[in-house]
Each structure stands twice: as structure tokens, then as C-alpha cells.
Amino acid sequence: MAITLNVIVQGVLTGLVYGLMALGLSVIFGVMRVVNFAHGEFTVIAMYAAFILFEMLGLQPLIVLLPIAAAFFVVGYLLQRSLISPFVGRAEHEQFILLVGLATVIVNGLLLVFGPDARPINLPYSFDSYAIGSLFIDKVRVYAALGAFAVAAALFLFFRYTRTGTAIRACADNLTGAAVVGLDVKQLYAVTFGLGLACVGAAGTLMATIADASPSLAQAYTLLAFTIVIIGGLGSMVGALVGGVLIGVSEALAGFYIQPSMKSMFSFALLIIVLVLRPQGLLGRRL
Amino acid sequence: MTNIWHNAGARGKLLCLLLLAVLVATPLAADRYLLSVLILVFYFAYLGQAWNLLMGFAGQLSLGHALYLGLGAYTATALWTLFGIGPWLGVFIAIPVAAAAGMFVGWLGWRFAIEGVYFALLTIAFAEFTRIGFDHLQVTGASAGLFLSVNSPGSDKWWNLGGGPLLYYYLALILAAGATFLVAYLRQSPLGYRWLAVREDPEAARAVGIDIFRARMIAMLFSASMTAVGGVFYGFYYRNLFPSQVFDIGRSIELILAPIIGGLGTIFGPVVGALILTPLGESLTALMEALGINAPGVKLIFYGLMLMVIISLRPDGVWPWLARRLGLSGARK
Amino acid sequence: MTALLSVRDLSKRFRGLAAVSNVGFDVAEGDIFAIIGPNGAGKTTLFNMIAGAMPCDGGTITFAGERIDGLRSDQAAQRGIGRTFQVVKPFPALTVEDNVVIGALLRTTSVNEARGIASEVLTQLDLIARKDQVASSLTLPDRKRLEVARALATRPKLLLLDEVMAGLRPTETDRIVAILRDLNRAGLTILLIEHVMRAVTALASRILVLHHGAKIAEGTPDAVLRDPAVIESYLGAEAL
Ligand SMILES: Nc1ncnc2c1ncn2[C@@H]1O[C@H](COP(=O)(O)OP(=O)(O)OP(=O)(O)O)[C@@H](O)[C@H]1O
Ligand SMILES: [Mg+2]
Numbered sequence: 001m002a003i004t005l006n007v008i009v010q011g012v013l014t015g016l017v018y019g020l021m022a023l024g025l026s027v028i029f030g031v032m033r034v035v036n037f038a039h040g041e042f043t044v045i046a047m048y049a050a051f052i053l054f055e056m057l058g059l060q061p062l063i064v065l066l067p068i069a070a071a072f073f074v075v076g077y078l079l080q081r082s083l084i085s086p087f088v089g090r091a092e093h094e095q096f097i098l099l100v101g102l103a104t105v106i107v108n109g110l111l112l113v114f115g116p117d118a119r120p121i122n123l124p125y126s127f128d129s130y131a132i133g134s135l136f137i138d139k140v141r142v143y144a145a146l147g148a149f150a151v152a153a154a155l156f157l158f159f160r161y162t163r164t165g166t167a168i169r170a171c172a173d174n175l176t177g178a179a180v181v182g183l184d185v186k187q188l189y190a191v192t193f194g195l196g197l198a199c200v201g202a203a204g205t206l207m208a209t210i211a212d213a214s215p216s217l218a219q220a221y222t223l224l225a226f227t228i229v230i231i232g233g234l235g236s237m238v239g240a241l242v243g244g245v246l247i248g249v250s251e252a253l254a255g256f257y258i259q260p261s262m263k264s265m266f267s268f269a270l271l272i273i274v275l276v277l278r279p280q281g282l283l284g285r286r287l
Numbered sequence: 288m289t290n291i292w293h294n295a296g297a298r299g300k301l302l303c304l305l306l307l308a309v310l311v312a313t314p315l316a317a318d319r320y321l322l323s324v325l326i327l328v329f330y331f332a333y334l335g336q337a338w339n340l341l342m343g344f345a346g347q348l349s350l351g352h353a354l355y356l357g358l359g360a361y362t363a364t365a366l367w368t369l370f371g372i373g374p375w376l377g378v379f380i381a382i383p384v385a386a387a388a389g390m391f392v393g394w395l396g397w398r399f400a401i402e403g404v405y406f407a408l409l410t411i412a413f414a415e416f417t418r419i420g421f422d423h424l425q426v427t428g429a430s431a432g433l434f435l436s437v438n439s440p441g442s443d444k445w446w447n448l449g450g451g452p453l454l455y456y457y458l459a460l461i462l463a464a465g466a467t468f469l470v471a472y473l474r475q476s477p478l479g480y481r482w483l484a485v486r487e488d489p490e491a492a493r494a495v496g497i498d499i500f501r502a503r504m505i506a507m508l509f510s511a512s513m514t515a516v517g518g519v520f521y522g523f524y525y526r527n528l529f530p531s532q533v534f535d536i537g538r539s540i541e542l543i544l545a546p547i548i549g550g551l552g553t554i555f556g557p558v559v560g561a562l563i564l565t566p567l568g569e570s571l572t573a574l575m576e577a578l579g580i581n582a583p584g585v586k587l588i589f590y591g592l593m594l595m596v597i598i599s600l601r602p603d604g605v606w607p608w609l610a611r612r613l614g615l616s617g618a619r620k
Numbered sequence: 621m622t623a624l625l626s627v628r629d630l631s632k633r634f635r636g637l638a639a640v641s642n643v644g645f646d647v648a649e650g651d652i653f654a655i656i657g658p659n660g661a662g663k664t665t666l667f668n669m670i671a672g673a674m675p676c677d678g679g680t681i682t683f684a685g686e687r688i689d690g691l692r693s694d695q696a697a698q699r700g701i702g703r704t705f706q707v708v709k710p711f712p713a714l715t716v717e718d719n720v721v722i723g724a725l726l727r728t729t730s731v732n733e734a735r736g737i738a739s740e741v742l743t744q745l746d747l748i749a750r751k752d753q754v755a756s757s758l759t760l761p762d763r764k765r766l767e768v769a770r771a772l773a774t775r776p777k778l779l780l781l782d783e784v785m786a787g788l789r790p791t792e793t794d795r796i797v798a799i800l801r802d803l804n805r806a807g808l809t810i811l812l813i814e815h816v817m818r819a820v821t822a823l824a825s826r827i828l829v830l831h832h833g834a835k836i837a838e839g840t841p842d843a844v845l846r847d848p849a850v851i852e853s854y855l856g857a858e859a860l
Contacts, residue, residue, distance in 0.1 A: 035404050086599065092404050093348055097547055097598040100540055104591030108584035219536060223415065226408055261430075265419040268412040275409050276399045477725045477734075484722045487711035494671065494705070495774050496697035496726040 002134040007256045008249055009137055013145040015248020017206045019241035020148040021221065022228035023155065024199030030235040031172040031192045032088050035095050038103035040221025042197060045106060046072065046204020047213035051119045054208075060123065065147055065205050072201025073194040080193035081186075088189060103218065110215040118212035126209075144206040151202045155195065156237055168192050172235065220264070227271045233284025242283060246270070299615050310460055314453055322452045328565045329459035330520065335545035335557025336466035337513035342543070343552035344470075344479065345506035346486025348403065351392070351410030353538035354417055355385040355511040359518025360533050364435060365427050378519045382512045388413070389511025393504050411536060418534030427528075435526040455524050462520065463558065466513060471554045473509070482506055486552070514542075548597055550604025559606040567593070623682075624649040624778055624809050625670070630679035630689075632665050632833075639665040641833045642679070647778070647826075652800070652810045654820045657830035658854050663813045664706055666830070667780050670811075671703045672696035684777065697726065702776030704767035706783050706813075712756035716747055719755050719766055723773030737773055745769045745799060761788050765796070772803070779803070781812040785819050797822050821845070829854060 025039050049068050053059045083102075087095045128139040159165035168188050171178040179185050211217070224247065232243025247267050255263040274281060314322060334356070341347050362384045363377035372380075392413050396406045422430040473479045481502045484492035489499050522528055532538070549560025571586040601608060623646035632640040640662040647653045655663050668674040670681055672693035681689040688696055697703075702723075711719050717738055724734035724741075742748040745765045750758065755766060764784050771779060781800075785793045797819050804810055804823075814820050820827065820841070827844040829837040831854065837847045844850055 083595070083599075090602070092407070093342065093543075093547065093551070094598055094602050096348075096350070096407075097544075097594055101591040101594030101598065104594070105588050108587040108591070112582055112584040112588070223411065223536070227412075230405070230408060259423070261422060262419055265416055268416040268419075271412045272395075272409065272416070275401050275405060275412075276395055279399070279401060279405060475731060477729055477731060480718065480722045480725055480731070480734075483714060483718070484711055487713060488709050490673065490693075491705065491709035491711065491770075492722075493693040494673070494697055494703050494709075495723045495770060496694050497722075498692075498694045 003256075004253075006135055006137075007252045009135060010141060011249035011252030012245050013137070013141040013248070014210060014252065015245035016145040016148040016152075016241065017203055017210065017244070018224060018228055018248050019232075019244020020152050020199055020206070021203035022225045022232065022244050023152055023237060023240040024196040024203065025225040026229045026232070026234065026237065026240040027155075027199065028193055028196035029229060031168055032189055034084060034088060034193075035092055035099065036196070037096055037099040037222055038106060039200065039225045040223070041103045041106040041218040042072070042200045043204040043207065043221045043225075044110060044213060044215060044218040046201045047208040047211075047217075048110065048114060048119070049201075050205040050208035051121055051213050054121050054123075061121065061205050061209050062143060062147060065151075065202055068205045069151070069198040069202040073198040075194075076197030077190045077194035079197075080190040084193065085186060085189065103222070107215050107218050110218075114213075114215070116215065118214040120212040121208050123209060138210070140209045144209050147206045148203065151199065152237070152241055155199065158195075159237070164188070164191060224264075224267070227267050230281055231270060231274045233281025236281065236283040239281055239283035243281070246282075298613070302613075302615070307464065314456055319452055322456050324566060324569050326452070326455050326459045326524070327569075328561045329456075329463035330517065330524075330561075331542065331545045331565055332463040332558045332561035333459065333466045333520075334514060334517045334542040335549070335561055336463070336470050337510050337517065338543050339546040339551065339557050340470060340473070340482075340513070341506050341510035343546060343556070344474065344482040344486060345503055346482075347393075347503055347506065348407045349410040349510070350407045350536070350539050350543070351412070351414035352510075352514050352542055353534050353536065354392075354410070354414040355389055355514035356518040356521060356538060356542070357414075357417065357421070357528075357530070357534040358385040358388055359515030360522035360528055361421065361427055361433065361518075362515075363519040364433055364522040364528055368433065368435065369426070374519055374523055378516060381515045381519050385515030385518070386508055386512045388417075389507045390504060393507040397500050397503050411539070414534055414536065414539060418530050421530035421534060424530075430530060432527055432529040434528075435523065455520075458520065462516065463561075467554065467558060469513075474554060478502070478505065483552075544594065546604075548594070548604060550606035553604065553606050555610070556604050556606045559609065560604070563605065564590075622649060623647060624651075624684060625811065626680075626682040627666075627670065628680045628682075630666065630669060630681065631677045632662070632669060632674065633677055638833045640669070640676075640830075643830070643833075643835050644679075645828050645835070645838055647809060647811055649809055650804070650807065651825050652804050652812065652823045654824035654827045655811070655813045655830060656815070656817075656820060656827060656854065661830040662833040663830055664782055665833075667703065667782055667811075667813060670696075671701055671780055673703075697774060697776075700775075700777035701780065702771035702774045702778070703780040704764075704771050704782055704784055706786075708760070708763045708767050710755035710758070710763055710766055710770075712754070714755055715752050716742065716755055716758070716766060716769075717751040720769050720773045723770040724775075726774040734773075737775075738769075741769045741773045744772075744802075746795070761792050764788065768796075768799075776808070778809045778811060781810065781814075783813055783815060785814060785816045788816075790818075793819055 021043055025036055028034055028036050046068055050061045050064060053064045054061065087098055123140065125139045129136045130139060130142065159169060167183050168191065170183065171185055171188050228243040228247050229240055231246060232239030250266045250270060251263040254266045313325065338349065338352050341349055359381040362381035363374045366372040366377040366380060367374060392410055396409050401409055421427060427433050481497050484497055485499045485502045492499055521533065545560030545564055546557040548564060549558065550556030568586060568590060571589055575582065575585055625647040628644045630640055630643045643666060655666065657663055665674065669676040672691045672695060676689055680687060683699060683701065688699060711722065720738035720741055721734045724737035728734050739748060742751055745768060747762065747765055747769055750762060758766060768781065768784055785796055793816060800810060800823060824841055826839065827841050828835060829844060829850050836853060837844050837850045
């Protein structure tokens with residue numbers, strides 16, 4: 001029982017980081033309907049960024065969290081303005097090819113630069129844990145989860161209370177309406193993609209403290225992000241976090257009780273079940 | 288059949304025959320390396336045709352065709368290694384296995400109105416699910432792989448799909464040419480028209496009496512079955528199978544590139560795409576070797592860049608544009 | 621004459637809104653029957669239920685002596701109901717000819733025969749010159765005619781036309797009216813939704829007026845168009 005509880009708590013904490021990554025996809029996919037098939041690749045870039053900053057400059061991930069997120073925002077903004085913008089509204093397979101091309105470039109670029117080996121960040125507290133009764137919780141996971149939660153909350157507030165955030169939501173709800181009332185849709189889309197990538201930048205940085213950076217993670221993360229967004233419900237920010245936690249826990253339990261290599265099998269099974277029984281996702285609006 | 292031939296136009300006929308004649312005669316002059324490249328071209332043209340049937344004609348995006356490829360490959364290979372059942376018989380078991388999987392995915396997706404990206408994700412989910420399953424399936428060697436021994440009796444005979452490159456060359460050529468003719472035939476049959484209607488507008492298709500579920504299921508049946516045959520070829524050509532390779536999403540992606548680059552929904556698109564992509568990849572590798580750079584990633588980076596460029600500049604694919612240049616008909620979607 | 625189509629107590633609700641409520645009428649074989657009513661009256665919804673594109677919440681639809689409510693739209697089409705869409709739905713990337721060939725393939729398994737039917741229908745609708753053009757490149761009036769052509773090619777017993785004359789110039793309207801009259805003379809039963817009153821009075825032998833989802837009048841054009849309730853709720857509003 002105590003062990004199960006331990007596993008679940010670890011899963012919840014990891015799941016929050018997954019959730020933040022998926023949140024980025026939810027924003028991009030939910031607002032622009034662009035299937036960002038390079039999502040996991042961007043996540044892994046962020047992991048490497050955190051790794052390099054730590055190794056070379058000794059900066060801890062939690063310190064570089066915001067700078068990396070900001071840099072990713074800029075990258076996302078520029079990417080949308082240049083490469084992706086012509087593909088908004090185009091057929092899915094065309095977007096898919098574009099982003100798979102981008103993903104291929106990223107993964108192999110990373111392989112070329114860093115090689116296939118996994119790169120861990122060894123923080124002074126990497127192996128510390130908090131003990132609460134019979135619970136032992138990894139310190140890094142707690143920090144990562146708190147960080148993820150904070151960034152997600154900030155994004156939530158942004159969408160709720162700022163003019164730009166409201167305008168982006170308007171674009172997602174009714175594009176023609178938004179254009180008619182004079183919103184600069186192109187600009188808003190660029191900001192949206194920027195925000196999506198900022199989430200990814202933050203999530204990757206946090207992820208680097210609990211998983212070792214390696215190019216081979218990229219594709220799995222892309223699928224993970226899509227799985228979470230669909231399970232949680234497209235267009236629901238809370239849904240992305242809930243989906244992340246759900247997948248985090250399912251992975252942790254399957255990894256512990258069955259086999260680590262089979263953990264994502266359960267995620268995919270969950271995805272199939274949700275697609276069939278509740279295609280709008282757990283917290284999504286009815287389609 | 289006579290119909291497609293009739294509609295091909297004089298130039299088209301000539302070009303088709305010429306190409307076939309050249310390809311049939313190629314082994315007389317080609318070395319092993321060139322043959323191996325051409326085998327890959329045919330293989331990708333063949334799989335491209337299979338996938339294009341579902342996506343290009345019936346309009347359903349599958350990103351999980353590795354499932355049918357892998358099931359085909361594993362079924363035939365396991366039948367041979369475990370029971371000594373040869374591939375010419377095994378293929379007739381591999382086809383229904385993959386077809387059943389395809390029908391199940393299709394049924395689930397289309398009965399429950401899962402469309403577009405969601406359908407694509409459903410197909411990925413099934414392929415990945417199966418990949419992990421096979422990673423733990425002991426009878427087929429789990430993640431350690433399944434190997435076709437080269438020295439068990441009869442394994443080098445053509446009737447067991449063993450032998451030199453010539454066998455695989457002609458086999459792949461027949462597959463690719465056969466698939467192209469099949470697709471051309473289907474395209475101008477009532478079924479082909481129905482697929483186009485379903486792709487273009489499902490609701491309007493219904494209004495003219497087309498059972499869209501049925502039409503999509505038939506497309507899936509053809510597509511999955513053809514892919515399974517490609518899987519059997521894959522298994523006996525490479526002679527080793529790993530779930531992490533054959534069921535990988537990378538496989539699914541690789542087999543859809545040729546039709547998309549060549550031209551979705553066209554008959555020659557998959558062929559043209561394969562003729563562009565495979566030699567390009569090979570020459571890049573050769574170039575890297577010549578330059579003494581040992582960086583396999585560079586080829587893939589270039590590949591990725593090329594995908595981005597082509598899809599940005601020629602979203603309809605290369606073939607419609609090329610056909611117009613060459614003054615050929617039949618480039619129509 | 622026997623009724624080809626009988627609708628009884630047909631109803632449809634969208635959440636709270638009663639789009640169609642308890643509507644009933646008969647369309648006799650060989651008739652041209654018109655449904656009129658202000659925007660949002662529920663005309664298209666009624667059509668969608670008859671054509672099987674939308675399930676009904678209550679009521680029955682009988683076509684050629686057979687209950688067809690609960691059928692899918694492809695099944696309705698197979699039984700002989702052809703339809704057009706108010707917001708046109710061509711197969712955009714296909715040629716005009718292929719669009720119509722697909723319709724014709726409902727009744728034949730031979731593509732050549734289907735081509736024959738298509739060229740007949742396209743000639744009838746003055747579209748034959750455009751047959752190799754891609755449907756998405758057509759002008760709106762041509763697309764409306766393509767809708768009719770595709771539906772006709774399925775050789776329907778009953779043709780449902782949803783505002784095929786909206787947005788056409790008067791000469792084009794007259795042309796379609798003439799075509800429809802010819803088709804009707806050749807035995808086709810037509811049920812049409814139309815705002816263009818000129819066309820309605822020229823064609824219809826019976827008119828049904830729908831208002832807020834309910835039938836407020838039905839009868840011969842003369843009788844209906846003099847009905848005070850109709851004038852108040854529909855024609856009056858139009859006249860303004
Ligand atoms: N799919 C739907 N979901 C919700 N409401 C709908 C739907 N279709 C129609 N409605 C509503 O039902 C009512 C009837 O619509 P319908 O399209 O049948 O009207 P109509 O008589 O065809 O109007 P028009 O002359 O403008 O074509 C309208 O209030 C419309 O908003
Ligand atoms: Mg209407």
C-alpha cells in the first residue's frame with residue numbers, strides 16, 4: 001500500500017511536467033489546429049539547453065527556467081511567422097509533412113551535436129528526498145512539479161485576464177468573427193505558437209532534472225503530448241494537466257508493477273478508449 | 288483494364304512501356320549496389336501505392352501503416368521459422384491477419400466518427416500498442432528479434448523467398464508494377480469514383496447513395512492487405528525482424544513520404560516519389576562517404592529539409608507538375 | 621393519384637429550439653410541391669430529415685409505400701430520393717463530368733454508361749461545355765446547376781431542391797424553371813424549397829408554408845398566397 005502510494009505520488013509529480021508540455025500542444029493545436037508533430041523534439045532541445053547551461057555555466061535548471069522559456073517564445077514566434085503560417089488551415093497531412101521534416105532535422109541535428117548518449121543533470125539534491133511518514137518523494141520531482149504548476153498557472157492567468165489572451169481565445173472560438181472585429185490574427189497566431197513553445201521550453205527544462213536528455217526521447221514525447229491532449233480534452237487547459245497527471249500515474253504504476261518497457265502501452269490503450277468513448281476528451285467541451 | 292490503357296494517351300503508353308522495358312533489362316547491366324537501390328525504390332513505390340489508396344483516394348489519413356507491414360512480416364516469418372510454412376503460402380495467412388487488424392481500426396474509427404487528426408492518432412496508437420506487445424511476445428523472439436536462418440534446408444530457394452538480389456529485384460518490380468496497375472484499374476472503376484467522392488465530401492457522397500463506411504472499409508481492406516504483402520517481402524528480404532524497427536512510427540512515416548512527395552491521389556505519384564527519394568538518400572550517403580564524413584545524421588537532416596521545401600513549394604507533389612511539363616495526361620487528382 | 625411521399629407529425633428539436641414541429645403533408649406522384657417560409661422556418665431541417673441526413677425526433681416519413689424515417693441518407697438516395705444542398709457541396713477537386721458520373725454510378729456499374737448519363741444530364745442543364753472544368757472553379761450559378769445535375773444523375777423518383785434559384789439572375793431563374801418543368805413532364809416528382817416567388821408560382825401545383833417550424837398553410841398557390849396568415853407572417857415581411 002505504502003509502495004503503491006509512493007509510486008502514485010511520483011507519477012502525479014512527473015505527470016504535472018508532462019501536463020505542462022501537453023499544455024503547449026493544446027494551445028497550438030487548440031487555437032490554430034496545427035498538428036505540431038515536432039513537439040517532443042522541441043522538448044528535448046529544451047532539455048539539452050538546460051543541460052548545457054548547467055554543465056558549462058553551472059546554472060541550475062530552476063534558475064534558467066524562465067530565460068529558456070522566453071527564448072523558446074521568441075523561436076516559436078519567429079517560426080510561426082516564417083515557416084508555419086502558410087500552413088495554417090491547410091490539409092493535415094501537409095502540416096504533418098512539414099513538421100515531421102522539422103522533427104527529423106532537429107533529432108538528427110541533436111544526434112550530430114550530442115551523440116546518442118543520455119545526458120543527466122547531476123544536481124546537488126538529485127538524490128535527496130522528502131520523507132513524509134512512509135512516503136519518500138524525490139526532491140527534484142517536487143521542484144519540477146511545482147515549477148510546472150506555476151508556469152501553467154501563469155499561462156492560465158494570461159489567457160483569462162489579459163487582452164491578448166482573450167483575443168487568442170476569441171480566435172480559437174470563432175476565427176472569422178475574430179478577423180471581422182479587426183483582430184490581427186497572424187500576430188496572435190505567432191504569439192500563440194510562441195506561448196506553446198514557451199510551455200515546451202519550461203517543460204523540457206524541468207524534465208531535464210527528472211529524465212536524462214537524449215534524442216531518442218523526442219518522438220515518444222511527441223506522441224505522449226498528443227495522447228495527453230486528447231485524453232484531457234482539446235481546448236481545455238485544465239484538461240491538459242489532468243491528462244498529464246493521469247498518464248504520469250498510469251506510466252508509473254505500469255512501470256512499477258508490470259514492466260517499465262510496457263508503460264506506454266497503457267497510455268495508448270487509454271488513448272484508444274478515450275477516442276472511442278469520449279472523443280472530446282475528459283474535460284473537453286462536447287463536440 | 289482495357290479502359291485505363293485506352294485512356295493513357297500515346298505518349299503515356301510509350302513512356303510506360305519504355306520504363307518497364309528498361310527496368311526489366313536493368314539487371315543485365317547493373318551491379319549489386321544499383322540493384323539494391325532499385326529494390327528499395329520498388330519497395331517504397333509499392334507501399335506508397337498501398338497507402339495512397341487509403342489516403343489519396345479515400346481520404347483517410349493513416350499514420351500507423353507500420354502495423355500492417357509488421358503484422359504481414361511477422362506472420363509470414365513466424366510461420367516459416369516456427370512451422371516451416373513457406374512464404375508463398377504464408378502470405379495468404381499474413382494478408383487476412385493484417386486485413387483484420389485494418390478492418391478493426393477502420394471499424395472503430397469510422398463507426399465512432401473519429402476523423403482527421405484523431406483518426407491518424409488512432410492508427411498511431413494501434414501501431415505503437417502492437418509494437419510494445421511484440422516487444423514482449425516470446426514466441427516471436429520479443430525485443431531480441433526474429434531471424435530467418437540462411438542455412439536451414441531450402442531457405443535459399445526461390446520458393447522460400449531466398450536467394451540472390453535478382454530474385455528480390457524482379458519480385459519487387461512485379462509488386463510495384465502490379466500495384467500501380469491495380470490502383471490505376473481501381474481508380475477508374477465505380478469503386479474508385481466512390482472513394483474520390485468520399486474523400487471530397489462525405490456528406491455529398493452519401494446524398495448520391497454511397498455508403499461511406501463501406502467505401503472506407505473496402506479501401507482499408509485493400510490498403511492493409513497490400514501493405515501486408517510488402518511486409519512479407521520486407522521480412523524475407525532483410526531476414527531479421529525487430530518490433531522496434533518494423534512497427535516503429537518511423538516506418539509508418541517513411542512509407543507515406545513517396546506518395547506525398549510524388550503527388551497524393553495520383554496514380555504515378557508514389558512511383559515518382561520513390562524514384563526521387565530513395566536515390567537521393569543513397570547518393571547523399573555516398574557523398575558523405577566520399578567526403579570522409581561519418582555522420583549518418585547529415586543525410587537525414589537533408590532529407591528533413593527536403594521534405595519541408597517540397598511541401599512548402601509543391602504541396603500537390605512533384606508528379607502533377609512533372610506530368611504537365613511532359614505533356615502527359617492522367618496527373619489529375 | 622397516390623402519394624409518393626407522406627410526412628406525418630414530423631418533429632425536430634435542436635436543444636431548446638423546435639426547428640420543425642408536427643409537420644405533415646403528402647406529395648403526389650408527378651407533382652411539383654413547394655415549401656416556402658421565412659429564414660429559419662425549418663425548411664432545410666425538414667429536407668434533411670426526409671433525405672435521411674438528420675434523424676427525426678418524432679413522426680413518420682413514407683416514401684413509395686415504404687417507411688424511410690430512420691434510414692441513412694445513402695439508403696434514402698438508393699430508394700430514389702435525390703437532393704441538392706442549400707450550401708452547395710460539389711466534389712471540389714473533381715471535374716464537372718466526374719461529379720455527375722459519381723451520381724450516375726448509383727444506378728449502373730458501368731462507368732461508360734455512367735458517362736453517357738452524365739453527358740445527357742449535363743447537356744440538359746447547359747453545363748456540357750464545362751464538363752472538363754474542375755468543380756471548384758465554377759461560378760455559383762454553375763455550381764447550383766451542378767448540384768441539380770448530380771442529383772438528377774442518380775435517376776431519382778423524387779427530387780429535393782433546396783433554394784437552387786437563390787442568387788441567380790432572372791434569366792437564369794427562368795432557364796432553371798423551364799428545365800424543371802421539362803423534367804416534371806417527363807415524370808419526375810419535385811419537392812422544392814424556394815424564396816423566389818416567381819419560380820414558385822410558375823412551377824408549384826401545391827405550396828406548404830412553414831413558420832417557426834410549424835405548418836401554417838397548405839394548398840394550391842392561389843389559395844395559399846391569398847391566405848391572411850401567410851401574408852402576415854411571410855409575404856408581408858418579404859414585401860417590406
Ligand atoms: N445543425 C443544427 N444545430 C442547431 N440548430 C440548427 C441546426 N440546423 C438548423 N438549426 C436551427 O434550426 C432552425 C431552422 O433552420 P433551417 O436551416 O431548417 O431553416 P430554413 O427554413 O432552411 O432557413 P433558410 O431560409 O435561412 O435556409 C434555425 O433556427 C436554425 O438556426
Ligand atoms: Mg434552408
